[in-house]
Amino acid sequence: MPELPEVETTLRGIRPHLAGQRIEAMVVRDPRLRLPIPPDLPARLAGALIGPLSRRAKYLLMEVAGGSLILHLGMSGSLRVVAAQAPPMKHDHVDLVLTDGRALRFHDPRRFGLMIWTPDPPAVAVSRHPLLCDLGPEPLEDDFDGDHLYRASRGRRVAVKSFVMDAAVVVGVGNIYASESLFLAGIHPARACHRVAAVRYQRLAETIRTVLNASIVQGGTTLRNFVQEDGNPGYFARSLRVYGRTGQPCLNCGTRLQERRIGQRSSFYCPSCQH
């Protein structure tokens, strides 16, 4: 169930197995994803050479057939490299069968994921495709910092947690890492975003980077299991400080952690440490 670290982990896990490969066939068992898989996609991809893989926000981009395959894992999606003849499990909706006898297999119980093609190569698609062109900066790139958050928050009144989860502001900060980052920055998740000072946004930008990077490193520990045909992608145990810990003591001060809904999402925080 992917946030940015899981998508990055997925990218790193599948990339070496797809490099230089050719697609023998695309097998679609169920096209009903967030956007339907286009009926002509298998014909378009058959025989195509797989080019470079990249990531933009939580989207994976594969350069192929002169354009880009755009994938999203939604809430419950995962990708694995398996033996092509391995029997599909329930919710294994799509295989990209490779000429080396393996397959990139897309699994997504809730079908909030996405697999579409666009005629632009990835470098163009990121600035032109409707799903990608309005996205904010990558949190781990240089153009993301506290100044950016501060400026983007002026004139807005949403809760700061909703604000940092807005993909037009910064991408890749999902529900878990929003709570974790705000805790580390000492900012109350319900505070109106225009009432957070510049220096505190500086700190928040740092904690977002820290939390995401730490999680990517942890994700790396699951990589070695990633492609085993019987291996499960196993959501790695995370060292979460507040997420899901309602009623348990704050690791800083011992106060019981609280939970409330902000922007329809469960939010976790320490009422003493966060203001």
Next chain:
DNA sequence: AGCTCAACCTGCTGGC
């Protein structure tokens, strides 16, 4: 323009 809410779908958990 900014914000809130509902919707997409399946599976799991907790309460009765």
Next chain:
DNA sequence: TGCCAGCAGGTTGAGC
């Protein structure tokens, strides 16, 4: 044990 309500890590689009 079974049933049912509620909730889940994302994102879009309608309506105010």
